[in-house]
Amino acid sequence: MGLIVDTLGHLLENEAAYGEKIQAGLRFLRDTDFAGQAAGRHEVDENMFYFINEYETKDAGECFWEAHRVNLDLHYILEGTERIGYAAIEQLAVKEEYSAEKDAVFFTGALESAVTAGPGALVVCYPQDGHMTGIEAGRKEAVRKVVLKIKL
Known part of the structure; x- marks a missing residue:
């Protein structure tokens, strides 16, 4: 599989097309009220946790590439608009080797494709x-989103 871009509603309508763990993640996002939850890490269970992220979008030159090995990322936008490259x-060059503690490897490379x-x-x-x-998607904007991490 590769990057999936849609709305939570559409993905839920077709949830049978996804594995059990992603289906559980979609239902969790649908059933959880994130209003008033503080920014930062929140535990769900042994297979899922999430971050509430709040930030202002910026020029792509100030952003960074990353990927993960242990967890899938589900980026669910609550407020604001951003572009995600x-x-x-x-196609990317490793900038910082994989860190098991962060479950992240960081890269450098040109931004050629992005979704809004x-x-x-x-x-x-x-x-x-x-x-x-x-x-930023045309202008700087405040974004509040959930990044749900699902263990593979």
């Missing part, structure tokens, strides 16, 4: 998907 990790994600959008990043988040 994507590239196969083979606004409220309700969901972007699923697999281990082979290098992704760059927080890119």
Whole structure:
């Protein structure tokens, strides 16, 4: 599989097309009220945790590429709009080797492809998907989103 870009509603309508863990993640996002939850890490169970991220978008030159090996990323936009860059990790150069503690490897590379994600959008990043988040979509904007991490 590769990067998936859609809305939570559409993905839920077709959830049978996805594995059991992603289906559980989609239902979790649907059933959880994130309003009023503090920014930072929140535990769900042994297979899932999430971050509430709040930031202002910026120029792509100030953002960074990353990918993960242990967890899938489900980026669910609550407020604001951002662009999320994507590239196969083979197209990027390793900047910082994999850290098991962070479950991340960081890359450098040109931004050639990006999607625009606004409220309700969901972007699923697999281990082979290098992704760059927080890119401004025409102007700087405050973004609040959930990044649900699902253990593979």
